[in-house]
Amino acid sequence: QLTDLLQQYATAFRDPMMLQPPEWFKAFIYCEAFLQLPFFPVAAYAFLKGGCRWIRTPAIIYSTHVATTLFAILAHILFHDFSKLEHAGPQTLRERLVLLSFYLPYLLIPLLLLFTMLCNPHYKHVEKRKRK
Numbered sequence: 360q361l362t363d364l365l366q367q368y369a370t371a372f373r374d375p376m377m378l379q380p381p382e383w384f385k386a387f388i389y390c391e392a393f394l395q396l397p398f399f400p401v402a403a404y405a406f407l408k409g410g411c412r413w414i415r416t417p418a419i420i421y422s423t424h425v426a427t428t429l430f431a432i433l434a435h436i437l438f439h440d441f442s443k444l445e446h447a448g449p450q451t452l453r454e455r456l457v458l459l460s461f462y463l464p465y466l467l468i469p470l471l472l473l474f475t476m477l478c479n480p481h482y483k484h485v486e487k488r489k490r491k
Contacts, residue, residue: 370491372461375446376435384435387428395425415482422473429466435458 369377398421405414423465436459441448449455476482 370445372458373441374447374458374461375441375444375448376432376473378446379444379490380381381435383431387432391423394420395446412482418472422469422476425469426466426473429462429469429485432462433466 366375369375380388398417402414402418402421405411434454436449439448441450449458
């Protein structure tokens with residue numbers, strides 16, 4: 360079952376946020392469900408079709424939102440005192456870095472998307488001015 364798999368993951372990698380999420384983490388989960396997930400099929404369409412420059416602004420909004428939430432999550436993993444929680448959290452630096460390694464791709468991929476949208480000449484909008 361999925362609940363057993365979640366329990367195994369949370370125990371093996373000492374991720375109490377999956378079993379006992381703080382309120383701010385729950386808010387991020389709702390943002391993911393109602394803002395980020397609807398973006399995926401739109402982005403998949405735009406990138407698979409190609410030439411869709413209109414995806415630039417939504418992709419910038421998406422990637423900055425995700426990166427911002429991940430900075431908070433990564434800071435929580437690195438600096439929070441997990442010793443008072445019901446479910447075991449990371450205690451040593453090694454345990455924190457292992458847990459961090461699971462969340463890090465969720466930061467790196469949006470940053471790559473943001474870098475692409477900002478720096479790739481294909482997605483830069485050049486306004487053509489009419490000659491009089």
